[in-house]
Amino acid sequence: MTIKPVKTGWQVNIQPGGRSGKRVKKTFPTKAEALAWERHVQAKVQESPEWAPQKKDSRRLSDLVDLWYQHHGSGLKDGEGRKRILLAMCVAMENPRADLFTPDQFAEYRMKRLAAGITANTMNREQAYLRAVFNETIRLGHWKKENPLKKLRAFKIQERELSYLAPEQIVSLLERLAKSKNKHVALIAKVCLATGARWGEAEGLRASQIRNGVIQFVQTKSSKARAVPITEQLEAALKAHHEEHSDSERVFATAYSAFREGINQAKLKMSDGQLTHILRHTFSSHFMMNGGNILALQKVLGHHSLTMTMRYAHLSPEHLQETRQLNPLARLNLG
Secondary structure: OOEEEEOOEEEEEEOOOOOOOOOEEEEEOOHHHHHHHHHHHHHHHHHOHHHOOOOOOOOEHHHHHHHHHHHOHHHOOOHHHHHHHHHHHHHHOOOOEHHHOOHHHHHHHHHHHHHOOOOHHHHHHHHHHHHHHHHHHHHOOOOOOOOOOOOOOOOOOOOOOOOOOOHHHHHHHHHHHHOOOOOOHHHHHHHHHHHOOOHHHHHOOEHHHEEOOEEEEOOOOOOOOEEEEOOHHHHHHHHHHHHHHOOOOEOOOOOHHHHHHHHHHOOOOOOOOOOOHHHHHHHHHHHHHOOOOHHHHHHHHOOOOHHHHHHHHHHOOOOOOOHHHHOHHHHOOOO
16 A cells, blocks of 8 residues: 555655665645645656666676777777786676676685786786776766776785896897897897887887987887987998898898897896896886986886886986985984
8 A cells, every 4th residue: 555544644655666666755634635745756757767766787797898898998909908808807707797796706806816826916907907997888878886896906016126137248148149040139139228119119110110310119008109219320220131131111020039049048037027128128227327317218118107117217326316415324424
């Protein structure tokens, strides 16, 4: 019964939006007033969506990933690879309903991955990918609820000191690479050492990118083009190499394996996952040690944030030199 007599009059008790909708109660002195108000509320349901019960959202986590890729991810440079990772994550978490997905579910998945030997860095990246799916679908209006990963903290990663090659190691490595059967590997390495380029950027260099003492890097990780000056000697070597060894616009052919072989022959120990990246770290480290400016280095490396570049700041000869004069022992002439 929606209207019934109570001690204080006639009570209306209805759910105008249906079983899962909003329940309203109100008491009136007379039954006629109660009936009139009931009719008023039922009419209001037709024009006010908030009175209607919410429809059940049966979409799975993978459905949101597909939406994200369709409307945003397909335009990213690494969109296809990121989608594969996200769908693999969905499978590993048994593809829950998106509206029931909780931070605890991801935290549990994360701990299982860590126990299986996956690094904290990788888990932070996966968390960022999935958080971005919710953020983007919210922005586009495809997801109305809060991002479930909004308040889940990523792992704090202990910074490792970036290794780089000393001058004698650079000489030794280039000598080994010059003897390689691969005619491209030594010059690719020189481009990386002279410009801070990533291996893929240098290896994929095209003749049109080299002109007027500058290399213009366009196919970059950050999607930002950047121009880096080079010496006349290096420019001449690149043009001569292209003329002698290439019949296309590309200057070099693939040489990654040859570089790995050269590193092994030179008996240089690399940090995990650093192989060709040692050249970029070597350029950056020597740039700062030789008095380079940190803002200039940021532009050369193409970092979006100065935070990334600041990893090399401590190598500058001027870094925190004030400590020598401003510490209490120095002020007291005690040390």
